[in-house]
Amino acid sequence: MAAHASIEAITARIVERSRPHREAYLARVRGAISRGPHRSVLSCGNLAHGFAACSPSDKAGLAGDVTPNIGIITAYNDMLSAHQPFETYPQIIRDAAREAGGIAQVAGGVPAMCDGVTQGQPGMELSLFSRDAIAMAAGIGLSHNMFDAAVYLGVCDKIVPGLMIAAMTFGHLPAIFIPAGPMTTGLPNDEKSRIRQLYAEGKVGRDELLEAESKSYHGPGTCTFYGTANSNQMLMEIMGFHLPGASFINPGTPLRDALTKEATKRALAITALGNEFTPAGEMIDERSIVNGVVGLHATGGSTNHTLHLVAMARSAGIHLTWQDISELSDVVPLLARVYPNGLADVNHFHAAGGMGFLIKQLLKGGLLHDDVRTVFGHGLEAYTIEAKLGENGTVARQPIPDESGDPKVLARMEAPFQSNGGLKMLTGNIGKAVIKISAVKPERHIVEAPAMVFQDQQALQDAFKDGRLNRDFVAVVRFQGPKANGMPELHRLTPPLGVLQDRGYKVALLTDGRMSGASGKVPAAIHVTPEACDGGAIARIRDGDIIRLDAVKGTLEVLVDAAEFAARPLAEADLEANEFGMGRELFAPFRRNAGPADQGGSVFFS
Numbered sequence: 001m002a003a004h005a006s007i008e009a010i011t012a013r014i015v016e017r018s019r020p021h022r023e024a025y026l027a028r029v030r031g032a033i034s035r036g037p038h039r040s041v042l043s044c045g046n047l048a049h050g051f052a053a054c055s056p057s058d059k060a061g062l063a064g065d066v067t068p069n070i071g072i073i074t075a076y077n078d079m080l081s082a083h084q085p086f087e088t089y090p091q092i093i094r095d096a097a098r099e100a101g102g103i104a105q106v107a108g109g110v111p112a113m114c115d116g117v118t119q120g121q122p123g124m125e126l127s128l129f130s131r132d133a134i135a136m137a138a139g140i141g142l143s144h145n146m147f148d149a150a151v152y153l154g155v156c157d158k159i160v161p162g163l164m165i166a167a168m169t170f171g172h173l174p175a176i177f178i179p180a181g182p183m184t185t186g187l188p189n190d191e192k193s194r195i196r197q198l199y200a201e202g203k204v205g206r207d208e209l210l211e212a213e214s215k216s217y218h219g220p221g222t223c224t225f226y227g228t229a230n231s232n233q234m235l236m237e238i239m240g241f242h243l244p245g246a247s248f249i250n251p252g253t254p255l256r257d258a259l260t261k262e263a264t265k266r267a268l269a270i271t272a273l274g275n276e277f278t279p280a281g282e283m284i285d286e287r288s289i290v291n292g293v294v295g296l297h298a299t300g301g302s303t304n305h306t307l308h309l310v311a312m313a314r315s316a317g318i319h320l321t322w323q324d325i326s327e328l329s330d331v332v333p334l335l336a337r338v339y340p341n342g343l344a345d346v347n348h349f350h351a352a353g354g355m356g357f358l359i360k361q362l363l364k365g366g367l368l369h370d371d372v373r374t375v376f377g378h379g380l381e382a383y384t385i386e387a388k389l390g391e392n393g394t395v396a397r398q399p400i401p402d403e404s405g406d407p408k409v410l411a412r413m414e415a416p417f418q419s420n421g422g423l424k425m426l427t428g429n430i431g432k433a434v435i436k437i438s439a440v441k442p443e444r445h446i447v448e449a450p451a452m453v454f455q456d457q458q459a460l461q462d463a464f465k466d467g468r469l470n471r472d473f474v475a476v477v478r479f480q481g482p483k484a485n486g487m488p489e490l491h492r493l494t495p496p497l498g499v500l501q502d503r504g505y506k507v508a509l510l511t512d513g514r515m516s517g518a519s520g521k522v523p524a525a526i527h528v529t530p531e532a533c534d535g536g537a538i539a540r541i542r543d544g545d546i547i548r549l550d551a552v553k554g555t556l557e558v559l560v561d562a563a564e565f566a567a568r569p570l571a572e573a574d575l576e577a578n579e580f581g582m583g584r585e586l587f588a589p590f591r592r593n594a595g596p597a598d599q600g601g602s603v604f605f606s
Helices: 005-035 044-051 056-062 084-099 122-142 159-169 189-200 206-216 228-238 254-269 286-299 305-314 322-331 346-351 354-364 457-465 491-502 562-567 584-593
Strands: 069-074 103-109 149-153 175-178 385-389 395-399 423-428 431-436 446-454 473-477 507-511 524-529 546-550 555-558
Touching: 005 286, 005 322, 044 056, 056 103, 069 084, 069 122, 069 254, 084 103, 084 149, 084 254, 103 122, 122 159, 122 305, 122 584, 149 159, 149 254, 159 175, 159 228, 159 305, 175 254, 189 206, 189 491, 228 286, 228 305, 228 354, 254 385, 254 395, 286 305, 286 322, 286 354, 305 322, 322 423, 322 431, 346 354, 354 385, 446 457, 446 507, 457 473, 457 491, 473 491, 473 546, 491 507, 507 546
Parallel strands: 069 103, 069 149, 149 175, 423 555, 446 473, 473 507, 507 524
Antiparallel strands: 385 395, 423 431, 431 524, 446 546, 546 555
């Protein structure tokens, strides 16, 4: 089907805006392609160091330029459930590469922190910047120039965006992302949320809360709700970095291993030494980025990607803006109901048809660019499949059915759950912000109430426990942006605000911090830019100011006389406590040099 007119127009606008940057980027990529990767450019001493620990046969292969070598970048650690399965992947990849006449080496490891562990803790202030650290760590591994392709082992929140920035920086190399898959279904996410809210109200104790959390997060694999980690997996498949059908197969299954072996062999096939050379920097273009944004909206994905997609695109010379993301949301219907936008988890989503069904419906509606390159070949039509285990332990693919396996989880284009993606940009005299309304009831899309100002999330928690929040109000939580304290997620705010909303109060959140893909039923204007620490108007708001958040019109206003508001001094905060402890002192240069949220909150693109 012909592409939707708005999709075409927005894509064309991105192409035009990006032209000088994209052309310069592609010139660098093509220059690197013309120079290598050829190990013959390395001196004998360089090369000897590069294969010193290899087997004799691998040494013989690496001595010339005729045996392709895959560099493995791994985010393995065994504390983090989503990345624990990667422990065995390097050996699987090495064995599969040898079977196909190639070689594979672990080029380097990257950090992988868990926002679930650091939520509400000092370590969360390193989280956003870990994305840029991951990109740099991957760059160090690949800088040895020993490799003809790279495979990236990563899943969670900042890891995949950081790895993609690295893949684009080394865009002369083909790149395949190999996922580990979600953990099996445990305690339903809505029940976990119910227990959290009861704990916030003091109706259950810590033992009951820990039991519920442990039953929800219970084994290897990603958390099963549709937060940033699973949004990452959706993006990698719809943008063509995964093999078709690879995203949501559980860890430790024969099909998961078969997909890993297939990805390895495919990585060898798309090197410059193979027949289908597919350098990542040329493969990803403006159409691929738009496809990613469309997938994000169609699934009700993570608001974190209003930061990450902007940064990921910029690393390929493509200038994506919040306005582009918001306008795409207006024309892309919501086709998936996965918690917190519904009761299902990602395993239910996959069983209902998953990525194959989603891509098929979006192609049918003209909402995706089919004429893109992927690691599997050309066109997204090849991704409208279901992956199965075939003969001899290989991957077999069959066409995805025309009907959803569960219409309550995955909808057809003709009957979407709502007409838009629910991720919008807000603008007004406070600045720019984003809001995710796919899980917010329509009657709460507009909130007008007095401000209650807090300098951190603990202050709001204390006010809730003291009974001072039993009223209509907009919680203004500021000095939470990249320059202030690294822009931590503020999920500890969700239970108390949810309690107050359930009590019948009109509440909303306004913050220059983050909430991510787990943000749910409370309207939240997040990522306010400019941030308070960078002279943003959010620093002028005072208790009692009337705030109007209108997600229908896309506006965010403080209803104060313009001259009076402009004349107010900017509030200041004592941030000394955020500067030390849990490694925060090491990230001071990141805070000083961070760009604004609407440019990705990155030190690379400030």
